[in-house]
Amino acid sequence: MKQAMIIINPSSGKELALEYLRKVEDILHTEAGYDVVVNETTKELDATNFCIDACKQEFDLVVSIGGDGTLHETINGLLDQKHRPKLGIIPLGTVNDFARAMHIPLDPEEAIHTLTSTRRRHVDMARINDQLFANVVAAGSLADALSSVSSEEKSKLGAFAYFKEGAKELLSSSKSPLVITHDSGTWEGDAPIFIAALTNSVGGFENLAPDAEVDDGLLHCFIVHDLNFFNTLTAGVSLLFGNLKGHKDVEYFTATQVTVTSTEPVKTNVDGEAGPELPIKLHILPSHVEVIVPEEADPAEQADPAEE
Numbered sequence: 001m002k003q004a005m006i007i008i009n010p011s012s013g014k015e016l017a018l019e020y021l022r023k024v025e026d027i028l029h030t031e032a033g034y035d036v037v038v039n040e041t042t043k044e045l046d047a048t049n050f051c052i053d054a055c056k057q058e059f060d061l062v063v064s065i066g067g068d069g070t071l072h073e074t075i076n077g078l079l080d081q082k083h084r085p086k087l088g089i090i091p092l093g094t095v096n097d098f099a100r101a102m103h104i105p106l107d108p109e110e111a112i113h114t115l116t117s118t119r120r121r122h123v124d125m126a127r128i129n130d131q132l133f134a135n136v137v138a139a140g141s142l143a144d145a146l147s148s149v150s151s152e153e154k155s156k157l158g159a160f161a162y163f164k165e166g167a168k169e170l171l172s173s174s175k176s177p178l179v180i181t182h183d184s185g186t187w188e189g190d191a192p193i194f195i196a197a198l199t200n201s202v203g204g205f206e207n208l209a210p211d212a213e214v215d216d217g218l219l220h221c222f223i224v225h226d227l228n229f230f231n232t233l234t235a236g237v238s239l240l241f242g243n244l245k246g247h248k249d250v251e252y253f254t255a256t257q258v259t260v261t262s263t264e265p266v267k268t269n270v271d272g273e274a275g276p277e278l279p280i281k282l283h284i285l286p287s288h289v290e291v292i293v294p295e296e297a298d299p300a301e302q303a304d305p306a307e308e
């Protein structure tokens with residue numbers, strides 16, 4: 001029988017996580033024909049360690065139930081593994097960037113039904129130093145501010161808490177000296193933020209990187225180098241309308257490898273959580289993980305005949 005592991009953060013999803021768990025277990029077992037093992041997280045890195053076990057025991061499927069933090073920890077269990085199970089996602093966080101990018105319904109009940117879908121996408125992941133990320137890395141003082149947005153604030157304000165916190169930080173006008181080396185050159189200068197995105201959804205803004213496809217084998221990179229960009233508040237408009245990359249104060253490039261260094265201590269934010277300080281080295285891992293997506297998500301994708 002096929003083996004599935006559910007990795008669930010019981011503290012996510014406004015106390016309803018365990019209720020959804022029963023439904024996920026049921027659908028995987030009765031409709032998708034899996035033997036199901038359930039692992040509840042109690043602390044940081046539990047999800048990574050459970051996922052490492054699933055790889056080593058050659059599970060067919062891992063389902064992450066929780067927010068972007070739980071998903072980030074889960075995918076980190078795939079790092080350097082020979083066998084990587086398929087991934088199912090039930091989004092219970094406040095932002096759920098990766099689920100948005102994969103067109104997985106943000107309503108948990110609907111997301112649960114996608115677990116019976118026969119459609120898969122082989123999506124890119126990327127490495128940052130000794131960890132993986134699925135969505136975005138940001139470096140600079142603004143990135144540090146994003147890490148300090150509390151879950152409480154995110155719940156209250158949704159994705160806009162990210163922007164509000166960012167705007168507050170930008171008023172203090174802090175820039176960091178950055179050296180950014182990529183496939184086709186080097187950029188050197190002072191900037192409040194550098195962003196490398198794998199998907200089109202960053203901080204709940206689905207238009208930040210409108211050209212980013214989850215399987216295009218590219219890091220979509222933005223260097224915001226002029227604070228006037230934010231002071232005139234055009235950033236919000238640009239973000240919402242998806243033309244950030246066309247703005248005169250923003251440098252945009254795509255790359256497969258990027259190194260970012262600084263002469264000062266500079267913090268990063270990785271998939272919405274505090275990440276390592278600079279220097280960072282990023283490189284893309286094309287089509288690294290097979291994700292279950294809704295039947296209607298991308299008609300170009302082929303159904304997996306083994307599941308039919």
Ligand SMILES: Nc1ncnc2c1ncn2[C@@H]1O[C@H](COP(=O)(O)OP(=O)(O)OP(=O)(O)O)[C@@H](O)[C@H]1O
Pocket residue numbers: 009010011012013041042043044045065066067068069070071073092093094095096151154272
């Ligand atoms: N049982 C638990 N109780 C509290 N925290 C936990 C538990 N299990 C894991 N965690 C930690 O909680 C972090 C955040 O979890 P997760 O992203 O699932 O929820 P969230 O904070 O509600 O989501 P979002 O950040 O999108 O609002 C995880 O990275 C993990 O380290």
